[in-house]
Amino acid sequence: MTRHIRHAAFFCALLMIALLVNAARIQLFKARTYDDNIANRRTTIARYGQPRGDILVDGRPVxxxxxxxxxxxxxRTYTNGPMYAPVTGFASQMYGTTLLEATEDGVLAGTDPLLSPFPVWSGAARDRHPGGDVATTLRGAAQKAAFEGLEGRKGAVAAVEPSTGRILALVSAPSYDPSALSGNGSSVPRSWSTLNRDRDKPMLNRAVRKTYPPGSTFKVVTAAAALDAGVIEDVDKPTRSPDPYTLPGTRTRLTNASEGCENAALRKAFEWSCNTVFAKLGVEVGAERMAATAQAFGFNRADLRIPYSVARSTFDREVDRAQLALSSIGQFNTRATPLQMAMxxxxVANGGQVRTPYLVERTTxxxxxxxxxxxxxxxRQAMRPSTAARMKELMVDVVREGTGTGAWIPGATVGGKTGTAQHGLGNSGTPYAWFVSWAQGDHDAEPKVAVAVVVEDADPDRGEISGGGDAAPIARSVMEAVLKSPAPRAP
Structure with a gap:
């Protein structure tokens, strides 16, 4: 009998060891598989069992x-949801997360190991902590000015601080309220379906996820390339540019919207946006140098994140001379996001230096x-400092007495460039109205803001569709908001 008891005890011990080994295997090696299993509701219940951390603007939650x-x-709830949607994105119990809600999900949901006083142990134990906060670089006043400026219109605004790369405003219109997607009730799928069927694509972040032909605003890049390459040495010397200009190797004649562009000096050509002058300059600079300068500004970069991804702005390297001429005035295959044009x-405002833009100041x-x-x-150095100084002069002239007078701000120095970009089959679409600019208060040591505005549905009733008439007033209101708002608190 004693022998049978020993065998039974030994067998029970083996079973206990097997159970312990299996429990260790599941908890240490298979836990992630079970956590990620779609049938496991515990993770989802835990995720929404505590308040989510907040996204902050000017230190206040939105x-x-x-x-x-x-x-x-x-x-999830949102304050001024449509105004901040291109920044926050949405956090939905049914459709997941986007934009900052996605890239900063670990902090906001409380799963980031760095939220623990003991991050190494926390990472191994997969603990959930109270959600942390994400402080953005946005200025609330600038965001509001951009949002109200685009009200009822389709387009986007991006504003950055030249010396740091901080994104001060990021607006896309039309927009949507992320709160409509937060829960799991019957209204959420209906809202999702309505938003996705909308032809105006309100969930598309036009400021960073859509590229446009930049039109004449790209002449900033072309002028910088011409000055750096020595093609232009004196901005007040005639450029020997015909009007009209026949594109090389073709019979196509390029014309201007303004008069007086024949042989115009770079200063006047920039001030009145002469297509013929800049198309010819692009050809003289050459495809390789033009592409190199565009790339130095940020074009053709596929890895830009702010922290969510930004669509790649493009300048085509493989072009013939006629295509290069059109590319150099922001047409053909040249495309840019509003954020890229703000860069x-x-x-120009920052002495030729490009700071990588970013949207998150800190997490707590x-x-x-x-x-x-x-x-x-x-x-990154986009152009020589001396070239940047000349470009600042040219952009100031545009606002003082050229096509961008709508951006003038009393008590500040403002530089700008207008643009009208053709698009659609046979250029049949309503032209996009562009304006890029920067501003420096009279008592400021350096420019405080650079802005890019694009309006897709420019109003033809205002006369000729132009960046000066449609986009410049929006840029002016954003720049004024930044110049008048107090400096952000140090992190």
Whole structure:
């Protein structure tokens, strides 16, 4: 009998060891597989079982969490949702997360190991902590000015601080309210379907996810390339440019909207946006140098994140001379996001240096302790400082007495460039109205803001569709808001 008891005890011990080994295997090696299994509701219930951290503008939350008392307890709420949607994105119990809600989800949902005082152990244990906060670089006053400026129109605005790369405003219109997608009720799928069927694509972030032909605003890049290459040495010397200009190797004649462009000096050609002068300059600079300068400004870069991804702005390297002429005035295959064109204006304002743009200033724990800060952004030299100084003069002339007088601000120095971009089959679409600019208050040591505005549905009743008439007033209101708002608090 004793022998049988020993065998039974030994067998039970083996079973216990097997159970412990299996439990260890599941908890240590297979836990992630079970966590990620679509049938496992525990992770989802835990995710929405506590309030989500907030996204901050000027130190104040533009998001919140509402206790529904349901199985998935907390739903996301948004303050001024349509105004901030191109920044926050949405956090939906049914459709996941986008934009900052997605890229900063670990901090906001409380799963980032850095939220723990002991991040190494927390990462291994997969603990959930109270959601942290994400402080953005936005200026609320600038965001509001951009949003109200585009009200009832289709387009986008991007504003950056030239010396740092901080994004001060990012607006896309038409927009939508992310709150409509937050919960899991029957209204959420209906809202999702309505938004996705809308021809105006309100969920498309036009400021960073859509590229446009930049039109004459690209002449900033072409002028910089011509000055750096030595094709232009004196901005007041005639350029020997015919009007009209026959595109090389073709019978196509390029004309101007303004008079007096024949043989115009670069200063006057820039001031009155002479197509013929800049098309010829692009050909003289050459495709390789033009592409190199465009790339230095940020074109053809596929890895830009702010922290969510930005569509690649393009300048085609493989072009013949006629195509190069059109590319150099922002047409043919040249395309840019509004954020990219704000970077172009910022480079001029910042002595030729391009700062990589960013949207998150810092992340913090629920108690206020800092998790991470933005740090200094990389610098790239887009043009020589002497070229940037000349470009600043040219852009100031545009606002003082050229096509951009609608952007003038009393008590400040403002530089700008207008643009009208043709598009559609046979250029049949309503032209896009562009304006890029920068501003420096009379008492400021350096330019404080650079802005790009594009209006897709420019109003033909205002006369000739132009960046000066349709986009410049919006840029002016954004620049005024930045110049008048107090400096942000240090992180």
């Amino acid at each position: 998001t919140g969490s509402q206790d529904t008392g349901e199985h998935l307890r907390y739903e 172009v204006a910022a480079a 724990r629920a108690g206020g302790g800092t998790v991470s800060t933005a740090g200094s952004s990389p610098v």
